[in-house]
Amino acid sequence: SxxxxxSKPAIVEFEGRNYTSFCNSxxxxxxxxxxxxxALFDPEKGNYPDVxxxxxxxxxxxxxxxxxxxxxxxxxxxxxKRSAVMxxxxxxxxxxxxxxxxxxxxxxGVIDDGEKATxxxxxxSNRPITIVNDLGICVIMPVRMEGEPEPxxxxxEV
Numbered sequence: 001s002x003x004x005x006x007s008k009p010a011i012v013e014f015e016g017r018n019y020t021s022f023c024n025s026x027x028x029x030x031x032x033x034x035x036x037x038x039a040l041f042d043p044e045k046g047n048y049p050d051v052x053x054x055x056x057x058x059x060x061x062x063x064x065x066x067x068x069x070x071x072x073x074x075x076x077x078x079x080x081k082r083s084a085v086m087x088x089x090x091x092x093x094x095x096x097x098x099x100x101x102x103x104x105x106x107x108x109g110v111i112d113d114g115e116k117a118t119x120x121x122x123x124x125s126n127r128p129i130t131i132v133n134d135l136g137i138c139v140i141m142p143v144r145m146e147g148e149p150e151p152x153x154x155x156x157e158v
Contacts, residue, residue, distance in 0.1 A: 013056065019136060023051050026085075026100075027107040030055075031136035054139045056130055058132050059122035060095065066117055066131070069156055073101045076154045080105050081100040088143055093157040096124035098143040101156065111136040114120035 005023070012021045012030065015063040019030035028051050041048050055107040069092055070078075078090040084102030092099045108117070113135050149155050 003080065005041055005048050006047070009035040009038055010043075010049070012051060013138070014052045021048070021051050022110065023049070026141045027103050027138040028054050029107055029110045029136060031111050031152075033110075033135060054128065055137055056128070056139075057120050059120050059127070061123070062119050062121070063116040064119050064131075064158060065113070066104065067111065069158060070105050072106075072156045073154065076156070078154065080100075080109075087113040088153060090154045091143060091149065091156070093155050094119070094129065095121050097121060097126060097129070098145045098155075098156075099129060099140050100143060100148070103140055107138045107140055111138060 008092060009020045009022050011018055011124065013019075014030060015030070019032060020035045022029045022031075030051070073090050074089070077083060078101055080102060083092060085100065085106055086102070088098075088100060090101035092101055092104055110121045111133055113133055115133060117133045120132070121127075126142050126144055128139050128141050131140070
C-alpha cells in the first residue's frame with residue numbers, strides 16, 4: 001500500500017513561504033498553487049516527511065526551457081503515461097546525470113508557467129536536480145546509469 005504521505009498533498013513551509021507539497025519515491029513538487037478539491041494529508045495519521053531536506057541549491061545554476069526538452073522527446077515518440085514515469089526508455093541527460101523524461105514532465109507540469117526554469121545540478125553526481133520558478137520548486141531523482149545507455153533508450157541531451 002502507498003503511504004498516505006505519498007498519495008496526498010500537504011502544506012509545508014520552506015524559506016518562510018507556505019507551499020502545497022506533492023511527493024512520491026522519485027520526485028517532489030512544492031507549489032504556491034492550492035491543491036483545489038484534493039484532500040490534504042491528515043497530520044493525525046502521522047508525520048508528513050520533511051520533504052524540504054531534499055531541496056538543494058548546490059551545484060551549477062542554469063536556465064532551461066523544460067517545454068523544449070519535452071517537445072524534443074515527443075518527436076522521438078515520448079508520450080506522458082504511467083510507464084514513461086516508471087521506465088527508462090526516455091531520458092534527459094543533463095551535466096552527466098540521467099533523469100526520466102516522464103518524471104520531469106509530470107513533476108514540472110505542476111509548476112510549469114511557460115517560462116524558462118532555473119535548474120541546480122551537480123555535474124556527474126547521480127544526485128537529484130532542483131528546478132525553481134515563480135510557481136514553485138521541483139526535485140527529481142536521477143536514474144543511476146552504469147556505462148552507456150542501452151540502444152533502446154532515447155536520450156535527450158541538454
